[in-house]
Amino acid sequence: MLKSISLQNFRSYKKQEFSFEKTTLIVGPNTSGKTNLIEAVNLLSTGKSFRTDKDPQMIGFGDDFARVVGKFDDFSAGSGQTLSLEVILTNGQYMGVKSQYKKFTVNGVPRRRVDFASNFPAVLFSPQDLEIIIESPSLRRNFLDEVLETVDRDYRIAVISYQKALRQRNALLEKTREEGRRLGKPLAQRDKDFEYWDKLVIENGQLITQKRAEFIEYFNNLEKNIFDCLIKYDESVISKERLIQYEEEEVMAGVTLVGPHRDDFSVLMFNSSRSNTHDVKFYGSRGQQRLAILQLKIAQIKFVEGILSKTPVFIMDDIFSELDEGHINLILEQIDKQQTILTTTHEEFVPKKMLKSMKIISF
Ligand SMILES: Nc1ncnc2c1ncn2[C@@H]1O[C@H](COP(=O)(O)OP(=O)(O)OP(=O)(O)O)[C@@H](O)[C@H]1O
Ligand SMILES: [Mg+2]
Numbered sequence: 001m002l003k004s005i006s007l008q009n010f011r012s013y014k015k016q017e018f019s020f021e022k023t024t025l026i027v028g029p030n031t032s033g034k035t036n037l038i039e040a041v042n043l044l045s046t047g048k049s050f051r052t053d054k055d056p057q058m059i060g061f062g063d064d065f066a067r068v069v070g071k072f073d074d075f076s077a078g079s080g081q082t083l084s085l086e087v088i089l090t091n092g093q094y095m096g097v098k099s100q101y102k103k104f105t106v107n108g109v110p111r112r113r114v115d116f117a118s119n120f121p122a123v124l125f126s127p128q129d130l131e132i133i134i135e136s137p138s139l140r141r142n143f144l145d146e147v148l149e150t151v152d153r154d155y156r157i158a159v160i161s162y163q164k165a166l167r168q169r170n171a172l173l174e175k176t177r178e179e180g181r182r183l184g185k186p187l188a189q190r191d192k193d194f195e196y197w198d199k200l201v202i203e204n205g206q207l208i209t210q211k212r213a214e215f216i217e218y219f220n221n222l223e224k225n226i227f228d229c230l231i232k233y234d235e236s237v238i239s240k241e242r243l244i245q246y247e248e249e250e251v252m253a254g255v256t257l258v259g260p261h262r263d264d265f266s267v268l269m270f271n272s273s274r275s276n277t278h279d280v281k282f283y284g285s286r287g288q289q290r291l292a293i294l295q296l297k298i299a300q301i302k303f304v305e306g307i308l309s310k311t312p313v314f315i316m317d318d319i320f321s322e323l324d325e326g327h328i329n330l331i332l333e334q335i336d337k338q339q340t341i342l343t344t345t346h347e348e349f350v351p352k353k354m355l356k357s358m359k360i361i362s363f
Pocket of ligand 1: 012013029033037059060
């Protein structure tokens with residue numbers, strides 16, 4: 001359980017500390033810093049921002065470093081034990097000295113990101129998550145990565161290795177293509193340089209695919225309390241045979257054409273008699289799309305809990321404004337199942353009797 005967080009030069013915060021209870025509601029007008037605070041909490045969980053992949057953006061304007069420290073009750077380590085997680089971000093310079101961009105410590109001991117994540121699992125739900133269903137496949141892949149990176153160190157490492165190998169392999173394909181152009185005849189044949197990278201993309205890619213399939217199977221077998229749906233995994237299998245099959249096309253395109261970086265999935269909702277399914281992306285109302293996302297997030301919480309034996313903190317950023325009362329109540333029913341942090345611009349979205357049991361931080 002997250003007890004407190006202190007922020008230094010983090011986005012709009014100079015120096016500030018916040019404490020949390022089982023349920024904490026953050027209330028404030030637009031631009032008051034609600035999402036910034038949530039972003040810092042989530043950073044302690046994943047070691048990454050959910051808004052940007054450029055870490056220095058999280059540093060306050062004009063500052064050269066930012067620091068976020070979270071204090072936790074660590075029930076798994078025994079009663080009364082606390083856990084301290086810290087992230088330091090720099091611009092590449094710290095007090096005039098060249099510095100790493102990101103540093104992590106767990107109880108004061110430096111850690112790599114792969115070993116930092118999963119100390120404090122969190123699941124985030126924000127209005128932008130609707131994009132997971134309706135926008136491009138990369139957002140759906142990000143969702144799968146987020147779920148699996150929280151629970152699985154091998155997966156975290158496989159993703160890093162895969163991305164690195166993919167970049168190298170694509171550079172080689174591009175080089176082969178250019179060479180072919182220069183010689184005036186297409187070079188369909190890959191040379192020996194590829195062997196090493198092929199092996200890496202196949203090994204890591206297959207692990208990624210397998211773990212993604214495992215989560216999807218978990219989701220499909222789970223009893224749905226919010227929205228009755230299924231995930232259909234549209235996987236791009238990577239194997240030696242497939243790389244050989246697409247050899248010519250890959251050289252022509254100058255990029256790797258198969259593998260989990262091309263995966264996608266769709267969410268299928270049932271008709272009322274459960275005899276048929278339809279893709280929520282094309283046939284779901286906005287309300288149904290939101291419920292499907294909420295169901296994905298609830299499944300994520302359960303999946304993480306089952307593997308880590310720690311219940312993730314549920315973070316909900318500004319999700320009330322577009323929902324009707326029925327849907328708001330459905331969400332509020334979920335909040336007492338784990339530690340929850342909510343943000344809203346208007347306290348009135350939350351029924352009065354529920355407010356009583358919440359800690360309120362108002363800006
Ligand atoms: N790196 C930064 N340094 C300083 N200020 C920043 C930085 N990044 C963002 N801000 C500012 O922080 C302020 C608060 O942003 P935040 O997204 O937390 O608002 P919010 O309370 O979530 O608002 P909304 O209700 O509109 O979502 C904004 O004015 C934003 O411009
Ligand atoms: Mg916000």
